[in-house]
Amino acid sequence: KAGVTQTPRYLIKTRGQQVTLSCSPISGHRSVSWYQQTPGQGLQFLFEYFSETQRNKGNFPGRFSGRQFSNSRSEMNVSTLELGDSALYLCASSLASGGTRGYTFGSGTRLTVV
Amino acid sequence: DQQVKQNSPSLSVQEGRISILNCDYTNSMFDYFLWYKKYPAEGPTFLISISSIKDKNEDGRFTVFLNKSAKHLSLHIVPSQPGDSAVYFCAVRHTGTASKLTFGTGTRLQVTL
Numbered sequence: 577k578a579g580v581t582q583t584p585r586y587l588i589k590t591r592g593q594q595v596t597l598s599c600s601p602i603s604g605h606r607s608v609s610w611y612q613q614t615p616g617q618g619l620q621f622l623f624e625y626f627s628e629t630q631r632n633k634g635n636f637p638g639r640f641s642g643r644q645f646s647n648s649r650s651e652m653n654v655s656t657l658e659l660g661d662s663a664l665y666l667c668a669s670s671l672a673s674g675g676t677r678g679y680t681f682g683s684g685t686r687l688t689v690v
Numbered sequence: 691d692q693q694v695k696q697n698s699p700s701l702s703v704q705e706g707r708i709s710i711l712n713c714d715y716t717n718s719m720f721d722y723f724l725w726y727k728k729y730p731a732e733g734p735t736f737l738i739s740i741s742s743i744k745d746k747n748e749d750g751r752f753t754v755f756l757n758k759s760a761k762h763l764s765l766h767i768v769p770s771q772p773g774d775s776a777v778y779f780c781a782v783r784h785t786g787t788a789s790k791l792t793f794g795t796g797t798r799l800q801v802t803l
Contacts, residue, residue, distance in 0.1 A: 580733070609789060618795035619734070619779065632789045666733050678724045678781065678791060681733030 578603065580669050580682035588688045594655040597685045601648050601669030607631075608650040609679055610642060613664040622665075625650055626672075654687075662689045693717050694782055696794035703801055709767040711797050713780030716761060722783040723756060724791070725765045727776045734779060738765070770801045 581600040589595050601608050610622040621634040625644035642652045648669075654661055664686050668679030695714045703709045711725075721742045726734035740747040740754045740763075747754050753766045763780055777798050781791040 607789060609791075611793075616795075619781075619791075619793035621790045621792065624789040626789070634790070668733070677739060678726070678736050678783075681726075681735070683731065683733050 580667055580680055582665075582667050582682040582685050584685060585683065586686045586688075588690060589657050591657055591659060591689055593657050594653065595657060595687060597652045597654075597665055597667075597687070599650045599652070599667030599669075599682060601650070601667075602680055605669035605671055605680075606648050607670040607672060607679075608644055608648065609668045609670075610650070610652050611666045611668065611681075612636075613666060613684070614662075619666065622652070657689045659689050662687060694780060694792050694794040696778075696780060696797050698797050699795070700798040700800070703770045703799065705772055705801055705803050706769045709765075709770045709774065709799055709801070711765040711767075711778050711780075711799065713763040713765075713794050714761060715763065715782055717782075717784070718758075718761070719785050720782040721785040723754070723763050724781045724783070725752075725754060726779045726781060726793075727774075728779060728796070729776050737778075767799075770799075772801050772803065775799055775801045 583598045607626045609624040611619045613619045624632040628644045639655045644650045664684045666684045668681045670679045724739040725737040728734040738752050755764045777796045779796045780794045
C-alpha cells in the first residue's frame with residue numbers, strides 16, 4: 577500500500593513569490609493535515625481538510641492556504657513568500673479526522689526561500 | 691505559549707540500556723498523548739499512544755507512562771538499540787479538536803555501541 581506522497585521534495589523560491597505544494601494521501605484516507613517543521617519551533621499545525629472541507633486551522637497568517645480535491649489529494653499554497661517560511665512542510669493523512677494513532681506522515685517538502 | 695515541552699534536546703544512551711524520554715504539558719484538556727519517531731529526510735512515524743484515562747501503555751520494547759497530576763509523559767525504550775537513534779516527538783490531542791496535534795520540539799536520541 578503506497579504511503580503519503582508529497583511533491584516536490586525540494587523547492588527553492590525567491591522572497592515575494594508564491595508556492596504550491598502537493599500531497600497525495602494513502603488510498604482511502606479522507607483526512608489530510610499539514611504541518612510546518614522548523615528547527616526552533618518543531619512541528620506546528622497548519623490546517624486539516626476532511627472531505628474537501630477545512631475542519632481545523634492553526635495560527636498561521638492568511639498567506640497560508642490549502643484545499644482538498646474530491647479524490648482527497650490536497651494542495652497547500654503560500655503567497656508572498658518570506659525568508660521565515662523556509663521549512664519542512666509535512667502532510668499527514670488519516671482515515672477519519674483525528675484518531676488515537678495520529679496520522680501517517682509523508683516525507684515532506686523542503687522549502688527554501690532566498 | 692508552548693503547551694508541550696521536551697526539555698532535553700538530546701540524549702545519549704548505551705546499547706542495551708534504558709532510554710527515557712520526557713515530555714511536559716500544560717493543558718488538562720488533552721485526551722490522547724502520542725510519541726512519534728523521526729529519521730532524517732523522512733516524515734515522523736507513529737510509535738505509541740496513551741489515552742488520558744490510562745497511566746501506562748506497552749508495545750514491545752516501548753512503554754509510555756502518563757502522570758496526569760504532574761502533567762508529565764515519558765517514553766521508555768528497553769533495551770535500546772542503535773536503530774532507535776532518531777528524533778522523538780511527543781504530541782498531544784486536544785479534546786474537541788481531534789484533528790489537531792500539538793507537538794513538542796523533539797529530543798534527539800543517540801544509542802551508542
